[in-house]
Amino acid sequence: MRPEVLLNWGRFALVLVAIVGSLLLIFAPWQPPQERPCTIREIRLGLDLCGGVTLTLEAQIPPDTSPEGRQQIMERSISVLETRVNALGVTEPIITQAGDTRIVVQLPGTTDPEQARQLVGSTALLEFRKVVKEGPPDSTFTEELDEEVLMGYECAKPELKAKCQAYVVKKEPLMTGSVLSKAEVRFNPQPGSGVTPIYIALTFNDAGAHQWRDVILQLKPESDRIAPVLDRVVYSAPTIAKSLYDTARRQAKVDQSIITGNFTADEARLLAAILSAGALPTELKIIQESIVGPSLGRDSIEKGITASWIAGIAVLAFMVLYYRLSGLVAVFTQLLNLLVVIGVLAGLKATLTLPGIAGLILLIGVGVDSNVLIFERMREELRLGKVARAAIDAGYHRALTTIWDSHVTTLITALILFIFGTGPIRGFATTLSLGIIINLFTVLIGTRLVFEFVKMRKVERLSI
């Protein structure tokens, strides 16, 4: 075989691999068919398209912490957050460290911002404190030096305001939640006797069970009250039952306790998830928050897809009208381009955002430029009186330098946007830079392949 023919087979094979590879990446037929949120086939969608909550958290680490200490705090924080989010059953959450002290939490499908904030925002420092006094929220207490006033759980809930109480409690906790091994939601079939319909059952580890027994024995049964305090909020203030006191006297350890309160089932589940995952090593402050409702996301993606179709058809129809059969080459090149871009997006597990779709649409408009450059050059050569084959070769080669230049300049912008862009902007930069690189491939290989084919057919006249 002559070298040119071999080269053409090579081009053909490359194009074929690109098409088949992209289709495989997009449709992934080996994956079990299951409904996953936030994906279309194998393409991951940004939360601006599928709805959800994105939070950026900043860890409040003391400035004198060593770099290793910092990293340990960050890793521990991320693992606690992961446990909490998973315990609550959020599907496909993404929790990543961003920079030295930041964590980005993405919760697809979640739209209750309050719940999300609590989930990531509460330090979950559980303490058991002795209650001294309680009273209405506006009462003035005279507390001792070792006491302080904390508000009840109901005070932050508008619908439970009537039950809001303030508590005077000892500053020194009798015990902390670090000895907790498990927290579960339980339902009480017979409300009354001081236990609310929904409560949280706590199980302590071995050390905790010993501690808990000692705590109980310090207290006067049926009179002293002990409050579970989570992040400085009092959940309830029960007395110690006589039966529990007796049990503690008889046994070496007591490994069970409960937290009662006026929770809804959802609130209790959240609380149990937070308690089970343990306390965060540091406070995490929310510095950026973005919530997109599912309806807005759906609307955006529908509009984006419609706009992509219209733009694609309009631009490609224009090319065919203007360049006739050669216009079809542009159609082939650009469809190949789009297919491979989407395939690579799926393969890289990159996220498609709304600006990313805008990038794809822009790409259709800009992408045909390479074809225009080649076609215009071919027309010039034909005008000079060259025959079809010579015009193809000359047009192609003369346009090549310019094509390189125009791709590099666009790529510079796209890469800089990628480096400096955050969130959705990065989605735009990703599709644009991928598109530019791949466009170079489709033009150099795809367009060339078609014209080589035209040359082989010994075409006398070019439809251009």
Add this chain to the structure above:
Amino acid sequence: MKNAKSVSTPIAQPTVRFFSIVPQETHIDFMGKRYIALGLSTVLVLLGIFAFVQIWMGHAKRGIEFTGGTAVTLDFDQAVPIDQARALLAQNGFSDAQLQDIKGTNQLYIRVKLTEESEQVSARIQTLFEQSFGASNPRVISTEFIGPTIGRELRDKAIWAVIFSTIGFLAYIAFRFDFKFGVAAAIATFHDVFAVLGLSWALGMEFTLLIITALLTIAGYSLTDTVVVFDRIRENLKKHQRDPLIKIINDALNQVLSRTILTSLTTLLAVMVLYLFGGPVLRDFALVLIIGVIVGTYSSIFIASPILLMWRRRGLTSQAKG
């Protein structure tokens, strides 16, 4: 449009005709019109610089990405009159709230400055609207909260992105052509960014991260356009060393004219579709791109090349590289 027929004459003859928007052989004296263009561009750039100062001083509308604060988008079954909504917010401690109708929908976009309890803002706004416009079924469809540190950071990042793009462009052009081509291209690119910035500001646009992205995209687009023209000028410089520079530039511009117009048209087509069908989130972004494509096309013909001409009247031919 001269002739709408495709190739019909035998190829051996030099009078091939194509379906074409631009007449086949144009001899437009672009360079002769350079002073008119420079006048117009001076006005555009001054407008852009003025707009830039306004944005910098905080007198123009800036997105919450840069200012910090909370933005809430509410959707209603029936549109709520914007002045009633504004009055409701003003009575309840949000006197500085900025409201905006989203065209073509019943949605309302509300922006509130950074306060002590920004976390509760969206919930409070929702409650307020539920109490007063309950019949229209208000729903929060999106919320965005940006803390003060993030705002500062994003602003710095945007500035660095602009600086690095400029350096990148200059370096590439200087490497591919020579320094003076690079400077001419950079000036044209700056011209475009400022002109588009000025026009967007005059249209009362809010400057968000997405708009900055559009401006940088336009910088890239405009540079590409300029590079195509410069490539041709360089090619002609080598082929016709005897010709005066003004003729070489004019010829090059005429030769690439149909490509310039066609690519602008296809790009314009795509961004127009984005503007019309892409939904409210992308509308301003698309508008900036539309303005940018037009300005970018204009500048590569009327700004970049004249600068080259005026600067390098002499000696260009002998120094052509590449």
